[in-house]
Amino acid sequence: MLSTVANRSIVTVSLGLSLFWTTGVLAAQPESETKVVARLYKDYAWQALSTQSELFGEGLRGESKATLEKYFAPDLAKVLVEDTACEIRTRELCNLDFDPLFDSQDPRVTDLDVARLSPGKVRVQFKDPVTDETTRIEFKLIMANGKWRITDIVYSRHPQPSLKKILSHSLPKG
Numbered sequence: 001m002l003s004t005v006a007n008r009s010i011v012t013v014s015l016g017l018s019l020f021w022t023t024g025v026l027a028a029q030p031e032s033e034t035k036v037v038a039r040l041y042k043d044y045a046w047q048a049l050s051t052q053s054e055l056f057g058e059g060l061r062g063e064s065k066a067t068l069e070k071y072f073a074p075d076l077a078k079v080l081v082e083d084t085a086c087e088i089r090t091r092e093l094c095n096l097d098f099d100p101l102f103d104s105q106d107p108r109v110t111d112l113d114v115a116r117l118s119p120g121k122v123r124v125q126f127k128d129p130v131t132d133e134t135t136r137i138e139f140k141l142i143m144a145n146g147k148w149r150i151t152d153i154v155y156s157r158h159p160q161p162s163l164k165k166i167l168s169h170s171l172p173k174g
Contacts, residue, residue, distance in 0.1 A: 033148040048107035073149040079167040
């Protein structure tokens with residue numbers, strides 16, 4: 001028969017190993033597609049509240065490709081960076097003339113809701129506090145290297161149906 005100290009040691013080690021194993025398994029779970037989109041809004045939705053870039057940063061459009069790839073697939077991050085570089089180079093708007101997270105040039109939002117529609121599809125919905133108009137935007141995501149990444153954003157009320165299509169036009173030289 002084992003002593004009380006030995007029994008406690010075995011129980012303690014067993015609990016520690018099971019906690020370690022459970023934590024490792026939970027840590028290996030990929031972030032859901034809804035969480036990726038929600039994190040994008042958490043990090044950049046301030047743009048709908050303030051124009052003080054000196055306090056909050058340059059926003060989504062001013063980010064590096066490496067930062068954008070935390071949310072977007074590499075090909076979409078690349079064309080976002082290229083469009084921003086075009087604006088800096090030409091000192092004019094290039095393909096993107098609105099905030100892609102809000103489908104608006106001057107976003108104002110309330111009641112922001114992020115919901116999974118199906119695997120790889122997330123809907124963001126919000127209201128304009130002045131007009132009470134509801135906007136719905138659909139995010140398309142793929143699993144790449146164990147992580148969900150946004151491959152396109154589809155707009156319901158925009159003349160061009162998706163961010164990828166908007167950014168696919170050739171950029172001005174200059």
